[in-house]
Amino acid sequence: MLNMPRYGRISRFAVIGGASTLIYGACALLLSRGGAGAAILPATLASAVAYAVAGLFSYAGHKYFTFVSAGAHAFELPRFLLLNATGLATAIALPVLLTEKLGMPVAVPVVLTCIAVPLVNYIVLGRWVFRNV
Template identity: 45%
Template sequence: MSEDRSTAGTGLKLLARFGLVGIAATILYAALAIALVESEWIGFSPVQASLAAYAAAAVFSYFAHKSVTFMSSGSHRSEAARFVLLTATGFAVAYAAPALLTAKLGLPPIIAILVTCLLIPAVNLLMLDRWVFAQRRPGRQGDRST
């Protein structure tokens, strides 16, 4: 097999793992948010439930990306801090993009939503791969995307 096919194959595997972790984190978020809102004994408002569920899904996402997607051997101290910064940046973009694209540029909300849905995961994949989880376990260097 040529080196190009091997590189493409490892890139696709990385993308598949990234997508699966993202889907699992999204399902976890949704399930927790619903459970926290619907629970009579917890009594969270929808905003409180969403924030708590988002935080729990982010913790899951960090550990799943570290161990499954990127198989990083870096320290939690540096990687967790970078992950939090990236997550906060993504949250800011999810706020700013619709505000800019709809309020300032007058574009339809669907355009802002699509830009956000495409931009944040693409930037996250790149930043998680190249910055947050840049230190790979021995023998896993080939999984680094292009």
């Protein structure tokens, strides 16, 4: 039988993750291309700023909507940031290792990142970041 609370949590996780991704993409494009065609920020800096903005949304969304945590920000935010940094490092390391060092097609590390990072995030967010103690 399907565990409905867990299924609901997975759905909420997907909604917040999808919205975070859209926020990242929109911010990165807006900041790097600007409204009038002139770049507001260089692409790399625009991407980093957009990642931070999306990360703030993701933290709040997962804390209050996905995992409904009443934990203290002083406890949960540093853990969230560490997990987020790990995901970013994975998104950088896999292409370096698999594409640049081993010569695999770019799609391989991208697909692996798209599968591994959300899966690890869901587990770690629920068991370590937003666990209800």
